[in-house]
Amino acid sequence: MKTIFQTKLTNLTEQILEKSITLEVDGEGVMKVFRDTILNRHIYPQEFLLFIAKKAILNSSDGGIIGIASNIRVKRIKVALSQL
Numbered sequence: 001m002k003t004i005f006q007t008k009l010t011n012l013t014e015q016i017l018e019k020s021i022t023l024e025v026d027g028e029g030v031m032k033v034f035r036d037t038i039l040n041r042h043i044y045p046q047e048f049l050l051f052i053a054k055k056a057i058l059n060s061s062d063g064g065i066i067g068i069a070s071n072i073r074v075k076r077i078k079v080a081l082s083q084l
Contacts, residue, residue, distance in 0.1 A: 001025050015042040
């Protein structure tokens with residue numbers, strides 16, 4: 001049995017990654033190969049924080065409790081990331 005995992009950056013500006021896994025199995029003298037490939041958008045921690053912060057500002061401008069809760073979450077996320 002052999003497993004191969006590969007990642008390839010397919011679009012730098014949109015941060016699109018191609019992830020593929022290949023599993024080769026020799027069962028009773030018969031070689032079987034299984035492959036799966038997916039495209040993912042890679043999100044960096046700073047980009048995620050900016051997204052959350054923008055959502056918090058939009059929600060807090062309505063005077064809703066969602067904006068306040070989001071601001072608290074952003075602070076917690078920043079603290080958690082600073083400890084990594």
